[in-house]
Amino acid sequence: xxxxxxxxxxxxxxxxxxxxxxxxxxxxxxxxxxxxxxxxxxxxxxxxxxxxxxxxxxxxxxxxxxxxxxxxxxxxxxxxxxxxxxxxxxxxxxxxxxxxxxxxxxxxxxxxxxxxxxxxxxxxxxxxxxxxxxxxxxxxxxxxxxxxxxxxxxxxxxxxxxxxxxxxxxxxxxxxxxxxxxxxxxxxxxxxxxxxxxxxxxxxxxxxxxxxxxxxxxxxxxxxxxxxxxxxxxxxxxxxxxxxxxxxxxxxxxxxxxxxxxxxxxxxxxxxxxxxxxxxxxxxxxxxxxxxxxxxxxxxxxxxxxxxxxxxxxxxxxxxxxxxxxxxxxxxxxxxxxxxxxxxxxxxxxxxxxxxxxxxxxxxxxxxxxxxxxxxxxxxxxxxxxxxxxxxxxxxxxxxxxxxxxxxxxxxxxxxxxxxxxxxxxx
Amino acid sequence: xxxxxxxxxxxxxxxxxxxxxxxxxxxxxxxxxxxxxxxxxxxxxxxxxxxxxxxxxxxxxxxxxxxxxxxxxxxxxxxxxxxxxxxxxxxxxxxxxxxxxxxxxxxxxxxxxxxxxxxxxxxxxxxxxxxxxxxxxxxxxxxxxxxxxxxxxxxxxxxxxxxxxxxxxxxxxxxxxxxxxxxxxxxxxxxxxxxxxxxxxxxxxxxxxxxxxxxxxxxxxxxxxxxxxxxxxxxxxxxxxxxxxxxxxxxxxxxxxxxxxxxxxxxxxxxxxxxxxxxxxxxxxxxxxxxxxxxxxxxxxxxxxxxxxxxxxxxxxxxxxxxxxxxxxxxxxxxxxxxxxxxxxxxxxxxxxxxxxxxxxxxxxxxxxxxxxxxxxxxxxxxxxxxxxxxxxxxxxxxxxxxxxxxxxxxxxxxxxxxxxxxxxxxxxxxxxxxxxxxxxxxxxxxxxxxxxxxxxxxxxxxxxxxxxxxxxxxxxxxxxxxxxxxxxxxxxxxxxxxxxxxxxxxx
Numbered sequence: 041x042x043x044x045x046x047x048x049x050x051x052x053x054x055x056x057x058x059x060x061x062x063x064x065x066x067x068x069x070x071x072x073x074x075x076x077x078x079x080x081x082x083x084x085x086x087x088x089x090x091x092x093x094x095x096x097x098x099x100x101x102x103x104x105x106x107x108x109x110x111x112x113x114x115x116x117x118x119x120x121x122x123x124x125x126x127x128x129x130x131x132x133x134x135x136x137x138x139x140x141x142x143x144x145x146x147x148x149x150x151x152x153x154x155x156x157x158x159x160x161x162x163x164x165x166x167x168x169x170x171x172x173x174x175x176x177x178x179x180x181x182x183x184x185x186x187x188x189x190x191x192x193x194x195x196x197x198x199x200x201x202x203x204x205x206x207x208x209x210x211x212x213x214x215x216x217x218x219x220x221x222x223x224x225x226x227x228x229x230x231x232x233x234x235x236x237x238x239x240x241x242x243x244x245x246x247x248x249x250x251x252x253x254x255x256x257x258x259x260x261x262x263x264x265x266x267x268x269x270x271x272x273x274x275x276x277x278x279x280x281x282x283x284x285x286x287x288x289x290x291x292x293x294x295x296x297x298x299x300x301x302x303x304x305x306x307x308x309x310x311x312x313x314x315x316x317x318x319x320x321x322x323x324x325x326x327x328x329x330x331x332x333x334x335x336x337x338x339x340x341x342x343x344x345x346x347x348x349x350x351x352x353x354x355x356x357x358x359x360x361x362x363x364x365x366x367x368x369x370x371x372x373x374x375x376x377x378x379x380x381x382x383x384x385x386x387x388x389x390x391x392x393x394x395x396x397x398x399x400x401x402x403x404x405x406x407x408x409x410x411x412x413x414x415x416x417x418x419x420x421x422x423x424x425x426x427x428x429x430x431x432x433x434x435x436x437x438x439x440x441x442x443x444x445x446x447x448x449x450x451x452x453x454x455x456x457x458x459x460x461x462x463x464x465x466x467x
Numbered sequence: 468x469x470x471x472x473x474x475x476x477x478x479x480x481x482x483x484x485x486x487x488x489x490x491x492x493x494x495x496x497x498x499x500x501x502x503x504x505x506x507x508x509x510x511x512x513x514x515x516x517x518x519x520x521x522x523x524x525x526x527x528x529x530x531x532x533x534x535x536x537x538x539x540x541x542x543x544x545x546x547x548x549x550x551x552x553x554x555x556x557x558x559x560x561x562x563x564x565x566x567x568x569x570x571x572x573x574x575x576x577x578x579x580x581x582x583x584x585x586x587x588x589x590x591x592x593x594x595x596x597x598x599x600x601x602x603x604x605x606x607x608x609x610x611x612x613x614x615x616x617x618x619x620x621x622x623x624x625x626x627x628x629x630x631x632x633x634x635x636x637x638x639x640x641x642x643x644x645x646x647x648x649x650x651x652x653x654x655x656x657x658x659x660x661x662x663x664x665x666x667x668x669x670x671x672x673x674x675x676x677x678x679x680x681x682x683x684x685x686x687x688x689x690x691x692x693x694x695x696x697x698x699x700x701x702x703x704x705x706x707x708x709x710x711x712x713x714x715x716x717x718x719x720x721x722x723x724x725x726x727x728x729x730x731x732x733x734x735x736x737x738x739x740x741x742x743x744x745x746x747x748x749x750x751x752x753x754x755x756x757x758x759x760x761x762x763x764x765x766x767x768x769x770x771x772x773x774x775x776x777x778x779x780x781x782x783x784x785x786x787x788x789x790x791x792x793x794x795x796x797x798x799x800x801x802x803x804x805x806x807x808x809x810x811x812x813x814x815x816x817x818x819x820x821x822x823x824x825x826x827x828x829x830x831x832x833x834x835x836x837x838x839x840x841x842x843x844x845x846x847x848x849x850x851x852x853x854x855x856x857x858x859x860x861x862x863x864x865x866x867x868x869x870x871x872x873x874x875x876x877x878x879x880x881x882x883x884x885x886x887x888x889x890x891x892x893x894x895x896x897x898x899x900x901x902x903x904x905x906x907x908x909x910x911x912x913x914x915x916x917x918x919x920x921x922x923x924x925x926x927x928x929x930x931x932x933x934x935x936x937x938x939x940x941x942x943x944x945x946x947x948x949x950x951x952x953x954x955x956x957x958x959x960x961x962x963x964x965x966x967x968x969x970x971x972x973x974x975x
Contacts, residue, residue, distance in 0.1 A: 287842050287843060288841050288842050288843065289832050289833055289838050289841050289842070289843055290841060292825070292832055292843055293832075295821075296818050296821065296825075296829065299818045299819075299820045299821060300814075300817070300818040300819065300820075302814045302815050303814065303815050303816065303817060303818045303829065304818070304829075305778060305798060305815075306776075306778065306798070306807070306809055306815035306816070307798075307802075307829040307830045308777075308797070308798040308799030308800075308801075308802045308830055309799075310797075310799070
């Protein structure tokens, strides 16, 4: 057997495609920083240089020294906070990725996240901690939140399975119902934080009831950060989702239904049940992210959400896309996204730039993540050309199905993969 | 040799190499003006690649294409269309949610100030449809019409574009004998009007009946071009396969034993119209016999099979399988006593983006030998799949881990047949098991079905191919308009009589 070209390995191409979108996004960010810097008299060339360095290496910035130059090194607070912020993103990313692998586009992560937030907060704050040990309350709240998210996800799943309503529509609708429901529930209940009432509109931190996520010594390693064991839970979930999808009969069924619902029905697989289940699991994952974030003990929830949906929910989509829906990849994609927001903080702390410049970079990357399929196709063609020259190479069956070759095609593929007869091509 | 002016299209010394595979090796195909030229070859012989080269989908490494003696470059399908080359594809290229008329005019709409002139188009299509006897319902959506009508839409599409060189890729697969005769007439009319036809087929009867010359390909190589008049079916088939082929099925008379399947007064509602798609159907199938449900496409066979296998609900009546009432059982429960080779291998038969081995255990992955506490036993699946691949000679690029989508149609079908036969159930439901396959594959599949019958399986065959109906079945039930209108003994009837029953002109 001839040695295969490295371009022929699908996983290599996938990773490379994601890396290219990331690099391209950061390069665009650098250009924007330069443009803004040179146009603004208060910034200038030095700030531009610092700004670009911070965008790429903000995570390892340790401030400025006496001479005013940037210093670099291991910043335990930044890394810890990066991991802390990545935790819920991993979960919503998993939620979207897992649903996508089963042929469903879960745009309902924000709603499921909100339901998880509401139920876990109410449970964590209403069980008296002098009766039940706080650790037990934490677990009850966590699982109750997950259950709420699962049920919420199942609504959209059931509408798809039994009424053939596109899950995207059902998800968007249930998102706003969740947003209003949560506002209503916290409006009529008494979990509002009146103790620290200089800040109105917030719910009690769960630490008021002594409920908080265990630190497990991580706060020692990453001194000065908000980190807790939630990140470990999220990583375990990612491994769990990987095992579920790749190793179990349930994952096999779910993927079969997603890839070709007709063939699954033909094979005696209960397609309706699996669609509902798939959305239920996706909902549970999003809600678990909400619970991990809100049960941390140091986070506050602004309850008047009826006009906006939590960005963490939506950010699950770019995380999943960037990770090409690989559960393990989701961990790194989520860490990368939160690293950028840390870089943004550093940027506004250490230079005259405001932190929104990183939002621009994040949006460019998000935008490009939709193009990662396109980039993958280009890489494939590069590989093919190399192969044709090498006539002795191993036979490769030509692929009749062309992958969508642009961003719009990607969106369509996400959308249609659930209902085309041949099943959408999985990313 | 011949004066090159005689040829409307020439493909000279075409070589097309895919990584590791030479799909076309120095192939020459010369199409005379006003002839029907058949292109014959097994799956994977390079017919599709050659046509894709002609259509501009692939660029050949070597060789050239000439039109009317002039060298032409065909870089994409638009170039081909501009040269008047039109093609009816084997897998239809229709927009499911569009109407028939919209599909026909799609891409070459007559417009006035940006508005589509449907009335004009309709007139033209109606004329064509009448002239060539291609009856279609212009306002029906493609997703609601039968496969047969979709085929007719494809042919009309090509006629609508006034193409000069017409490529028919397996056009008769879905037609009845009468319709095939009609199509043959259409084709002859077309060439009489100066059009030239490339006819891709492996049905020797049709090639003998309609074509002027035949070019045979085998494994990417050019075998030869001969005049149809001077050859025989036997010679063509051995040229194609490379060895003498048995065209007749070798089988002994059936020895029916106990009753396996009993269908009583089954009615199934149609999803298209208000009437029943299947009305009051009753019959039995015994162990050790092959019962064939014959009929023109769209007369309730598909719906009946859906009802029988659980893909659809029965509105009344009952089905008993091995003494057990399964009228309303789930697909999963029905599958315990029944194998099902589905009509549409891409829709139902396979999860195309799954590996071959995953498809091999599509119904069985929950059985104890393939799983352990909910975890798939990959090595058991692999072993099982490897065994089936070997036993049933399923060919694919990378064996068990090949993605099903990348396999050829014949091997996809072989994989399904392997899976269904190996499930070893008392009843085998085989719906058009040889649709679109070549002689070699058909021979294999027929012998497998006869083998299973001789092992004591009950076989319910649904087929639209009269040759298959006549040669494979032990008993023929003819369906027309959702009802069984006749029961025939293949030894005592002939194709003409069968055709009359199928057309509804004759009743029991």
